Amino acid sequence: MILAADIGGTTCKLGILDSNLNIIKKWEIVTNKDDNGTHILKNIYDSFIKHLSTINLNIKDCIGVGLGVPGPVDFNNGIINGAINLNWHGKINIKAQFEALSGLPVYVDNDANVATLGEKFQGAGRNESDVVCVTLGTGVGGGIVSNHELIHGFNGAAGEFGHITVDTKQRFKCNCGKHGCLETVASATGVVNLAYHYYEELQFKTVIEEAIIKKELQAKMIFDAAKAGDEFSVYVIKKVAKHLAYAFSIISVMTNPKHIIIGGGVSKAGQFLVDHIEQYYKDLTFPPAYEGTKIVTAELGNDAGMIGAAGLIKIYVLGEKI
Amino acid sequence: MILAADIGGTTCKLGILDSNLNIIKKWEIVTNKDDNGTHILKNIYDSFIKHLSTINLNIKDCIGVGLGVPGPVDFNNGIINGAINLNWHGKINIKAQFEALSGLPVYVDNDANVATLGEKFQGAGRNESDVVCVTLGTGVGGGIVSNHELIHGFNGAAGEFGHITVDTKQRFKCNCGKHGCLETVASATGVVNLAYHYYEELQFKTVIEEAIIKKELQAKMIFDAAKAGDEFSVYVIKKVAKHLAYAFSIISVMTNPKHIIIGGGVSKAGQFLVDHIEQYYKDLTFPPAYEGTKIVTAELGNDAGMIGAAGLIKIYVLGEKI
Numbered sequence: 001m002i003l004a005a006d007i008g009g010t011t012c013k014l015g016i017l018d019s020n021l022n023i024i025k026k027w028e029i030v031t032n033k034d035d036n037g038t039h040i041l042k043n044i045y046d047s048f049i050k051h052l053s054t055i056n057l058n059i060k061d062c063i064g065v066g067l068g069v070p071g072p073v074d075f076n077n078g079i080i081n082g083a084i085n086l087n088w089h090g091k092i093n094i095k096a097q098f099e100a101l102s103g104l105p106v107y108v109d110n111d112a113n114v115a116t117l118g119e120k121f122q123g124a125g126r127n128e129s130d131v132v133c134v135t136l137g138t139g140v141g142g143g144i145v146s147n148h149e150l151i152h153g154f155n156g157a158a159g160e161f162g163h164i165t166v167d168t169k170q171r172f173k174c175n176c177g178k179h180g181c182l183e184t185v186a187s188a189t190g191v192v193n194l195a196y197h198y199y200e201e202l203q204f205k206t207v208i209e210e211a212i213i214k215k216e217l218q219a220k221m222i223f224d225a226a227k228a229g230d231e232f233s234v235y236v237i238k239k240v241a242k243h244l245a246y247a248f249s250i251i252s253v254m255t256n257p258k259h260i261i262i263g264g265g266v267s268k269a270g271q272f273l274v275d276h277i278e279q280y281y282k283d284l285t286f287p288p289a290y291e292g293t294k295i296v297t298a299e300l301g302n303d304a305g306m307i308g309a310a311g312l313i314k315i316y317v318l319g320e321k322i
Numbered sequence: 323m324i325l326a327a328d329i330g331g332t333t334c335k336l337g338i339l340d341s342n343l344n345i346i347k348k349w350e351i352v353t354n355k356d357d358n359g360t361h362i363l364k365n366i367y368d369s370f371i372k373h374l375s376t377i378n379l380n381i382k383d384c385i386g387v388g389l390g391v392p393g394p395v396d397f398n399n400g401i402i403n404g405a406i407n408l409n410w411h412g413k414i415n416i417k418a419q420f421e422a423l424s425g426l427p428v429y430v431d432n433d434a435n436v437a438t439l440g441e442k443f444q445g446a447g448r449n450e451s452d453v454v455c456v457t458l459g460t461g462v463g464g465g466i467v468s469n470h471e472l473i474h475g476f477n478g479a480a481g482e483f484g485h486i487t488v489d490t491k492q493r494f495k496c497n498c499g500k501h502g503c504l505e506t507v508a509s510a511t512g513v514v515n516l517a518y519h520y521y522e523e524l525q526f527k528t529v530i531e532e533a534i535i536k537k538e539l540q541a542k543m544i545f546d547a548a549k550a551g552d553e554f555s556v557y558v559i560k561k562v563a564k565h566l567a568y569a570f571s572i573i574s575v576m577t578n579p580k581h582i583i584i585g586g587g588v589s590k591a592g593q594f595l596v597d598h599i600e601q602y603y604k605d606l607t608f609p610p611a612y613e614g615t616k617i618v619t620a621e622l623g624n625d626a627g628m629i630g631a632a633g634l635i636k637i638y639v640l641g642e643k644i
Contacts, residue, residue: 072610130476144577146475151468153578154452155614158468160575163608165568168490176608246487253482254576255466256475286485286498288394292477 001052001061002313003104005044006068006114006305007031009085012044013302016051017310019063019318021121025051026306033087040086041094045101064105064317065098066309068114075152078108107312111305112159113150115263115298116143117315118308123299124261129322132257133298134161134247136266139175140183140190146255148321162187164250166243171197185243188219188266195222195236206232223269237276244273245280252289263298270297323374323383324635325426327366328390328436328627329353331407334366335624338373339632341385341640343443347373348628355409362408363416367423386427386639387420388631390436397474400430429634433627434481435472437585437620438465439637440630445621446583451644454579455620456483456569458588461497462505462512468577470643484509486572488565493519507565510541510588517544517558528554545591559598566595567602574611585620592619 001024006013008031015026029047032039048065052058071083078095082088098106109117116125116133125131125145134142140162144151151158162183163176170179172193184190198204199212207230211217225233248260262273274295282290300307314320323346328335330353337348351369354361370387374380393405400417404410420428431439438447438455447453447467456464462484466473473480484505485498492501494515506512520526521534529552533539547555570582584595596617604612622629636642 128476130473130480146468146473146480147471149469149471151452151473151577153468153611154450154580155578155610157575157608157611157613158452158578160578160608160611163575163611164572165606178606178608181608250486250572251576253479253485254573255473256477256480256482258476284487284500286479286482286500286503288477289475289479289482289485291479 001057001063002310003048003062003065004067004306004310004313005065006111006309007040007044007086008070008111009033012040013306014044014047014051015306015310016048016055016057017307019314021307021310021314023303023307025055026303027051031086036089037083037087041097041101045098048102059102059104062104064107064313065102066114066312067094067098067106067108068111068305068309069094069108070111072156073108073110074156075109078106080108105313105317107316109150109309109312112141113143113152114308114312115304116145116159116261116308117150117311118300118304118306119261119263119298120145120308121311121314122307123304124296125259128258130255130257131259131261132159132251132255133261133263134251135264136187136262137264138188140187144255144257149315151255161247161251164247166246182243182247186240186247186266191219191222191236191240191266192217194239195233198236198239199232202232204232204235206230208233219266220268223272227272237273241273241276242280245277245284248277248281248295249285249290252285252293256289256293258293260293260295261298262295263304267297323379323385324632325370325384325387325424326389326628326632326635327387328433328631329362329366329408330392330433331355334362335628336366336369336373337628337632338370338377338379339629341636343629343632343636345625345629347377348625349373353408358411359405359409363419363423367420381424381426384426386429386635387424388436388634389416389420389428389430390433390627390631391416391430392433394478395430395432396478397431400428402430427635427639429638431472431631431634434463435465435474436630436634437626438467438481438583438630439472439633440622440626440628441583441585441620442467442630443633443636444629445626446618447581450580452577452579453581453583454481454573454577455583455585456573457586458509458584459586460510462509466577466579471637473577483569483573486569488568504565504569508562508569508588513541513544513558513562513588514539516561517555520558520561521554524554526554526557528552530555541588542590545594549594559595563595563598564602567599567606570599570603570617571607571612574607574615578611578615580615582615582617583620584617585626589619
């Protein structure tokens with residue numbers, strides 16, 4: 001058995017999986033962030049023990065623990081460098097701490113990477129050696145799988161798609177300090193940025209006018225209005241889609257994945273968003289790099305991270321990459 | 323021993339290397355492109371046999387053959403899809419043909435990939451798990467090494483840096499049919515494109531004026547003039563460097579290499595070019611993705627491809643990635 005946890009700011013998604021990454025049991029616990037989040041790992045461990053016993057197993061039946069965490073990870077050493085959402089500050093060796101608790105091999109990766117790995121093993125990227133997942137949420141993140149393995153890069157910054165500069169007019173400042181990042185025009189926040197911007201510039205009539213004026217606009221409203229045919233909202237979504245298509249054209253000539261998987265909250269817009277991206281993607285992309293590549297939405301929803309965390313054990317403990 | 327060949331349109335660079343990729347013997351033969359290039363592989367094989375005998379070895383002392391070829395390769399199957407410079411047309415299974423000739427395992431990759439692998443094992447990228455090589459020649463090519471392995475992508479189009487769209491004004495048409503590719507503004511041809519363009523637009527005084535008017539300009543003239551302080555040439559090189567810096571900023575957030583290695587003819591401009599790129603690179607790049615990354619020039623010159631071809635055997639026959 002493999003133990004896996006996707007540690008989030010509100011809840012931790014826990015699971016017991018077999019070595020083929022089938023979920024034997026899954027559940028959630030509340031994330032207790034008190035005392036600088038120092039209870040989190042112990043709570044997860046205790047919960048594993050409790051749930052293992054309900055299916056007549058114990059820790060010795062397990063071959064390893066995979067953990068996904070919401071922050072930058074030094075993968076080789078299992079050290080996380082702060083995670084604001086968990087109230088974790090500075091460098092913490094999660095791998096060493098959880099190995100001490102459990103006596104098992106532990107692998108730790110960031111949440112975007114484990115979600116990508118989940119989709120690669122059991123979701124939209126299954127059976128493929130080369131896939132990319134682009135997560136469109138509050139920000140834009142993602143992960144790259146090439147040769148059946150996650151790419152971390154030498155400093156752990158691989159797959160930071162949110163910080164590809166795509167807005168040549170550099171209209172919006174990114175959290176990273178730069179202007180023009182993909183995140184500023186294609187995250188949930190970015191979609192709203194563009195709607196405010198074009199409303200001011202173009203003074204379109206639109207059903208989302210009231211939300212714009214009250215500054216209460218949310219990405220979902222824009223997608224819903226666009227799907228219903230609101231001209232202004234369609235205009236905004238086309239702009240979002242064009243920026244994403246450009247980023248996807250770059251992803252395609254960089255690691256040439258079979259699937260570009262869109263995850264995160266914005267991906268709930270589904271095929272509507274994919275269709276708009278596809279209107280630009282091929283025109284922007286070097287032909288050998290788009291031939292056969294499919295843009296798809298993620299399949300595993302909230303389970304992706306937990307399954308992918310278990311996937312770390314499949315790769316690094318069992319040595320099985322496929 | 324490992325046998326390796328970097329097959330080019332004019333000469334084939336051949337070598338006998340040990341399993342640590344030290345060159346025991348190296349030499350060149352002329353590429354005979356007659357009869358649709360059907361003699362090339364046999365000539366290489368015969369030359370290997372002859373040179374092995376001069377050092378009292380024979381084919382049975384060898385563990386495999388690595389080949390670099392100037393065209394698109396389906397790496398898993400060792401099939402090349404045409405190579406204009408070799409007079410090869412359509413799909414040819416080079417791996418199967420050379421295995422039949424030699425009785426040894428054969429691995430085949432394109433020239434940009436084997437050159438990258440050469441630099442990774444014995445050149446500017448040695449001892450690093452994550453490096454990228456960007457080849458600035460007549461066109462712009464390159465290769466990506468992540469997790470100590472080449473990334474091919476599912477369709478063999480990974481590392482096609484030349485076709486990242488960087489020129490937002492899309493001023494020059496690329497050989498691929500699109501406009502605005504990195505290749506149109508940063509290859510040897512691209513540097514010349516920009517010089518003609520800005521000369522017409524700005525009417526600078528410049529020492530390369532005569533070559534511009536006669537349409538005899540070459541990239542080297544522009545770099546030489548820029549190094550000597552010619553204002554117009556410096557202006558052009560700054561534009562080239564800015565486009566490269568943008569591409570490098572993308573490479574950095576994609577696979578986050580330790581070294582971005584510049585190869586190809588244009589890299590002879592050396593530290594002068596690197597210095598200009600560095601003036602833009604950090605400003606354009608997500609900070610965690612440039613921290614510790616170095617932009618360097620290639621070290622192995624013409625031997626890179628042959629050493630990297632041997633490196634394929636180290637990875638795929640010996641199973642040694644480091």
